[in-house]
Amino acid sequence: MYRLILIFLALIAIFYIFRCKAGGEFPGREYMPDMAHSRPYDVYYPGPGTNSDILNESGAQEVDYLLFKDRTTARKPVEGTIARGYAPYPYNNNEEGYEASVAYQNPYTANLKSGEIPKDVLDVGKEKYDVYCGVCHGAKGEGDGSISILSGGPYAGVPNYYADTYMEMPEGKMFHSVHYGRNDMGSYASQLTKDERWKVIAYIKSMQQKKAMDQKKLGKAAALMYVQGNKASIPTSPTGEFISSKLTSIDKLEKGKAITLDNVFFDTGSANLRAESYYELNLLKDILTNNAGSRVEISGHTDNAGNPASNLTLSQRRASAVFNYLLSQGVGEGQVTAQGYGEARPVAPNDTPENMQKNRRVDFEVID
Numbered sequence: 001m002y003r004l005i006l007i008f009l010a011l012i013a014i015f016y017i018f019r020c021k022a023g024g025e026f027p028g029r030e031y032m033p034d035m036a037h038s039r040p041y042d043v044y045y046p047g048p049g050t051n052s053d054i055l056n057e058s059g060a061q062e063v064d065y066l067l068f069k070d071r072t073t074a075r076k077p078v079e080g081t082i083a084r085g086y087a088p089y090p091y092n093n094n095e096e097g098y099e100a101s102v103a104y105q106n107p108y109t110a111n112l113k114s115g116e117i118p119k120d121v122l123d124v125g126k127e128k129y130d131v132y133c134g135v136c137h138g139a140k141g142e143g144d145g146s147i148s149i150l151s152g153g154p155y156a157g158v159p160n161y162y163a164d165t166y167m168e169m170p171e172g173k174m175f176h177s178v179h180y181g182r183n184d185m186g187s188y189a190s191q192l193t194k195d196e197r198w199k200v201i202a203y204i205k206s207m208q209q210k211k212a213m214d215q216k217k218l219g220k221a222a223a224l225m226y227v228q229g230n231k232a233s234i235p236t237s238p239t240g241e242f243i244s245s246k247l248t249s250i251d252k253l254e255k256g257k258a259i260t261l262d263n264v265f266f267d268t269g270s271a272n273l274r275a276e277s278y279y280e281l282n283l284l285k286d287i288l289t290n291n292a293g294s295r296v297e298i299s300g301h302t303d304n305a306g307n308p309a310s311n312l313t314l315s316q317r318r319a320s321a322v323f324n325y326l327l328s329q330g331v332g333e334g335q336v337t338a339q340g341y342g343e344a345r346p347v348a349p350n351d352t353p354e355n356m357q358k359n360r361r362v363d364f365e366v367i368d
């Protein structure tokens, strides 16, 4: 008997729970509605609990959760508008866009005179690189990350950043590929902000820059130009070698010892300044302009071969040639003097051709 009553009550309960509204008066019951319906507002979708079929007493639509008439809870931006501070990526996702992206410049590495990429940029770049790129491209950029085929993973064709094409790949192109993705590599436009993408690329370039310094024997500044695909702009010596100047790392002039202008070139036995010297002399000009309170002496020196008197004259004429060039570039006459010392101040014994070469030089020294 009790059993029968229990079964009867259970049937009634089931009837109440599952009886739905369709066709009947009874609104029905929902079993655990929280699980069936999302409670949060979905921004661009109609809010929960709305029902366009239900009209209220004045005949208007029933609105309970609604914020806007189209029953969304947030407004989309007006078509064609751009958020403040956001610059859209200007190149299309096709080959023309890819080629044009060469002109897109990394704000952190463009025109870095010293070639020294700031540490805080590289710190962020490395952090993001290790998270997002290293699994394929490898910690050192050799294409051997854990999911690359080189390490037994599924991804084939992950490039080695030290292959020529990638060593000299302009940063704009890299940005383009990271922005849109390229073949097996997906887009990182949603994982990394524009700023972070530039920092990651700066980090990749810094790894390549080190390689260029080792392999191509380039200075920091020249190595950066090289890995930016800009080797045509690296100044070269009369014998065609890339020039890198230690002057790129000098900001402030301090009184002290003489600094040799390593990349000032003359025709043999003459004071005819070669055009290849302008790179270094323009750096010196910038330093002098930025240190308008300092005065420097330009000094010419020779080795001990030949006649001491003509050596003295030659050294004087060479120092004057440098002096005149600086003045022609706008350096104030009061800021520089020129002096020839002939063979009187060697920096090495005149015993080997290399040492004699060291003695044939033009120096500059801060005098006050």
Ligand code: HEC
Pocket: 129, 132, 133, 134, 135, 136, 137, 155, 156, 157, 158, 159, 173, 174, 175, 177, 178, 182, 183, 184, 185, 186, 188, 200, 201
């Ligand atoms: C899933 C593996 C994978 C990940 C992760 C990955 N890449 Fe790549 N990447 C590739 C492959 C594969 C290619 C070769 C694409 C091609 O040219 O076919 C490539 C190519 C590139 C290139 C050369 C693009 C060009 O224009 O030729 C750059 C630059 C690059 N990746 C940077 C990145 C950066 C930065 C990240 C991290 C934000 C990253 N990759 C993450 C697989 C990956």
